[in-house]
Amino acid sequence: MTDRPTIAVIGAGAVGGYYGARLAQHGHDVHLLLRSDYAIVRAAGLSVRSVDGDFALPPEQLHVYDDAAAMPPADLVIVTLKSTDNHQFPRLIPPLLKPGTAILTLQNGLGNEDELARLFGPKTVLGGMAFVCINRTAAGHIEHSDYGVIKLGEFTANESSRSPRVEQIAAMLRASNINAEALDDLKAGRWDKQVWNVPFNGLGALLDATTDVLLSTDAGVQQVRALMEEVIRAAAADGVTLPPDVAEKKITATRSMGRYRTSTQIDRQNGRPMEIDAIFARPVEIARRAGVTVPLMELLLFALTTLSAGASSASPFGRGSG
């Protein structure tokens, strides 16, 4: 990458908007592809409230687009689309490519890197997990309410998923006041995050329950732990050995998060598509292929799929079944 790389953010919602804005705030050449908030952000800019410092970017300091074809080729493409929109990759990403472009997906779940690799070549692709709490409070308004870190690595990794490119991007993020770390093993990092996402996003959406509610009873802790253990088994079947205390550590860490709504709970509340494939279906499919039984994940997958099929009406009870 050049000293002043061109950075494109595809799907600049809460997470993409925040990182794009931070990079722009620190002088980077950032180009944001927006959808629903395009007109407002183009007119009024972005306003960020953050535990790492509030700031605003007026429209004249932003490059915003509602059409990927109008964007310049980029050195780094950061993908923060919801994974339910991955079918748009073939339309959105090719206009941004040039020789040497790196594509970094910060999306939830499993399989996003694989999809990008199939379309644009595996060496193009990097993956990262954003362990943060960032919400869009209104059009053009972003709230970053909890500290966090982006852990990123190469999709094609031999000994380690760290590479000069990964280290360079991590350094660039850190220089823009974004906590970032190069990962030794992206695949292990993905499964590690799944250990959290499957129980909390799954049960949270199914029961409209925040993390504190799920952990408020012994029965809830038992269900969270049982789901985590299934994810750990699926990871092992996929060649990833997670630390023996990973489940307990995550449960303890989650208690300190307070009343947290996962993105999947928020999606269901708002009648938006839930990220069922990336967070639930793909890990279940990996477990099935490996002959590992994950009955609770199968039940969650069925339940969320059924709810999703009935979610066209505003209320989950609005389908008029009687």
Add this chain to the structure above:
Amino acid sequence: MTDRPTIAVIGAGAVGGYYGARLAQHGHDVHLLLRSDYAIVRAAGLSVRSVDGDFALPPEQLHVYDDAAAMPPADLVIVTLKSTDNHQFPRLIPPLLKPGTAILTLQNGLGNEDELARLFGPKTVLGGMAFVCINRTAAGHIEHSDYGVIKLGEFTANESSRSPRVEQIAAMLRASNINAEALDDLKAGRWDKQVWNVPFNGLGALLDATTDVLLSTDAGVQQVRALMEEVIRAAAADGVTLPPDVAEKKITATRSMGRYRTSTQIDRQNGRPMEIDAIFARPVEIARRAGVTVPLMELLLFALTTLSAGASSASPFGRGSG
């Protein structure tokens, strides 16, 4: 029992109202304890639409009460309270007892007979399962939309739960145009019904899905079957061996029921208490004590309990978690 026994029906909602009305229609001395519909039924009587023939009972042909203390002692007490109201047994039932009174519970789930036996003596108690589709369409209006049978037996059974008393009650019901059978093994009958209730009442309430929706995908059939297999294992741990084809037979029979809403789905839709203890918690407790793991039933129990705790508002998404 005498030739013209006094029959009390406790909790004369849809099921109790229907059977009470049928017995009264055929000349029996029936006394109905009602709650919410008392005033309307007292003023306007009961109106029944039934696949076995429509009929109406004017108020002067009915004995209705809103207070058990005002009712006469009975030869037969039919209990059709929702099991969530079992804590009212000590208040509602003693006024109806005399030497030789038989108490027949037609409630859902496990443990209702045990509770009655603890309070009023095991030899007093009979149990039955009503395999029917009966709904209250309005106050005083009952719709019996599908054929069905009451299977009943003694709570304390040695060789068989059939007894002269059970045969006599079954004959009385049949003489009143109610399909009824004496059961050889009440406990096996209870577990057999649980094989159906756990998946269909459980998933139906959790997902607001009718039986046809649950069986409309391979994944749904797989989940129903997996839950049935857990119930079969729990039954075995409780000493009941169900036939090997019980799950497949019930799935096949359910396909012919069309778009059926279980009582638990209806309860959740209407914000009423769900019968979680009788249908889910007690079988799980029996399995736990026997050391049998029933992870899917545990998850269902946790899920319904969590939804129930948040069900005070009208919408399942109305708790304002964000």
